[in-house]
Amino acid sequence: MVEYSALIEPDRVHSAIFTSDEIFADELERIFYKYWVYVAHESEIPEPGDYATKWIGEKQLIVSRSKDGEVGVFYNRCRHRGAAVCMEEYGNATFFRCPYHGWTYNSAGDLVGVPYPSRYAELDKSTLGLAQVPRIGVSSGFIFASMAEEGPTLEEHLGLAAGFLEDFVKASPTGKITLSAGTSKSVFHGNWKFVGMDGYHTNFTHKTVLDLRQRKAGPNFQRGAGNTDKSANESWDLGNGHCRLDLTGRDKIAVGVAGNTAIGAGIPDTPDGHAYMDSMVGSYGDDAADVIRKSRDVHIHVWPNLQLIGASVRVIRPMAAGRTEVLSYPAMLDDVPESINTTRIRSFEWFSGVASFGTPDDVEVFERNQIGLQSDYIPWLVLARGLTPEPVDDGALVGNVTDEVPQRAQMSAWLRAMTNEGDRG
Ligand code: FES
Ligand SMILES: [Fe+2]
CATH class of the missing domain: 3.90.380.10 (Naphthalene 1,2-dioxygenase Alpha Subunit; Chain A, domain 1)
Known part of the structure; x- marks a missing residue:
């Protein structure tokens, strides 16, 4: 057992926190498999059926948009004997078919097909969908997941x-x-x-x-x-x-001078720069230059x-x-x-x-x-x-x-x- 409070002091930290395998294993459990962790951006899966595979630590995830448009974050693990069901980084698919024995899941993670089912005495497919990461949250299009059932909200x-x-x-x-x-x-x-x-x-x-x-x-x-x-x-x-x-320390001085213009916003003094500025003014009014500067x-x-x-x-x-x-x-x-x-x-x-x-x-x-x-x-x-x-x-x-x-x-x-x-x- 590592005594963590002995490794961090107000003005110094112990190098073991960067080098120890035991501490790394604890970090995965206590931070990455528990806290809100960023997994993907909504724009990576814009259409129904779109998916992206991502990692949190050693766990591979499928971030998928179902045919109803819902975003799901699933563990990439077949519910039969555990093979990863999807190996592509990005794609669009109606189904994820496991390469091992052909169990098939839809883009909402439901188990929809099991080959040669007559040899199971009983098999309740509704309980054998891909496991979902317990909590998902979205902020400004950034999708976060938490592997803890409970805890602080994403907000x-x-x-x-x-x-x-x-x-x-x-x-x-x-x-x-x-x-x-x-x-x-x-x-x-x-x-x-x-x-x-x-x-x-x-x-x-x-x-x-x-x-x-x-x-x-x-x-x-x-x-x-x-x-x-x-x-x-x-x-x-x-x-x-x-x-x-x-x-922005030094820029703060210049803000008032150039005002709500392309130049004030620090964007190029070109026809495209001005067209961009015009549409930003259309969306954000007098704050447009400030909005651009803040973003940059x-x-x-x-x-x-x-x-x-x-x-x-x-x-x-x-x-x-x-x-x-x-x-x-x-x-x-x-x-x-x-x-x-x-x-x-x-x-x-x-x-x-x-x-x-x-x-x-x-x-x-x-x-x-x-x-x-x-x-x-x-x-x-x-x-x-x-x-x-x-x-x-x-x-x-x-x-x-x-x-x-x-x-x-x-x-x-x-x-x-x-x-x-x-x-x-
Ligand atoms: S491990 Fe996926 S079908 Fe057997
Ligand atoms: Fe750097």
Whole structure:
């Protein structure tokens, strides 16, 4: 039995939480197989019969839209002898037929066919549908599942994070995004908890990005100014492990000047940029520029496994103490000129894709972090930057962008989960 409270202190954590197989197994049970975990976005299964296979930890799931349009999240396990019934990543199907002995389920998970049934004395098909994950919830089109029968509602768990999910999708005049432009996938040799919100690493890990930006912008480029202890940018603890960076510090000054215009919203001064702005004004009126800016500036970790950053959705899947898969999707906006979405894909490719200028450097540093933590003669990591963040009106805690507010927010949620104390609520 691990004594979890001995591993986390207010300003430091023990490296075993990143390296121990026993702790990893407990994390799956106490966090991933219990809490609200992001599984898919509604836009991945828009039509009746659409499905997507997803993972939570070691459990594979089928997220399916039935012919009646209902979303179901099922364990990918045949009720006969347990084979996975679906191996495709995405598709549209009327039935899932198990490859082993042919038991067949419809898109609502009902068992509808059993070959050669006369050899069963009795078989009540109505009790042998695919097992559903006990609870499903949706927030701004993001589908979450909880494998616990009871617990806080999704709304309670998300708390302040829900508003940022909404901000993210409101970059579309219809308030809808689609994850239709493909997936960037990578597996790295490091712990899942390294994929957090970190405003301290940028000027070091992302030297390549800064070099390129500097080359483009010329001599007046204020290199790395937004990521220092003097910056107006902030790090936020939103409660329940959710955290964010607010990187708008310097932009706040410019907002009033350009007003509710394409330029004020930071979108291109092109016919498409203006058409996009016009339709946003049609939907959001005088707030349109602000809505666009807020969406572009979303930089949030929804604990434990979802991140929304700029135009990208990032999903973290723990595979082992020292192995993690990250799936990233450029979020396409519904009902906007094509070039607006093309720009979002290009910016995703630039920083977030597997062959981009940003993510590979993060992955490199995560792997080095894992290597370092295995040398645990002195096992403590120091998380003491900005130990006393300021409370703000809505209950969040705010510090300088380089503070370790997000790391401590996640570690305290982690400790509550591992000691079964639940969400802060
Ligand atoms: S295991 Fe699925 S039909 Fe036998
Ligand atoms: Fe990074």
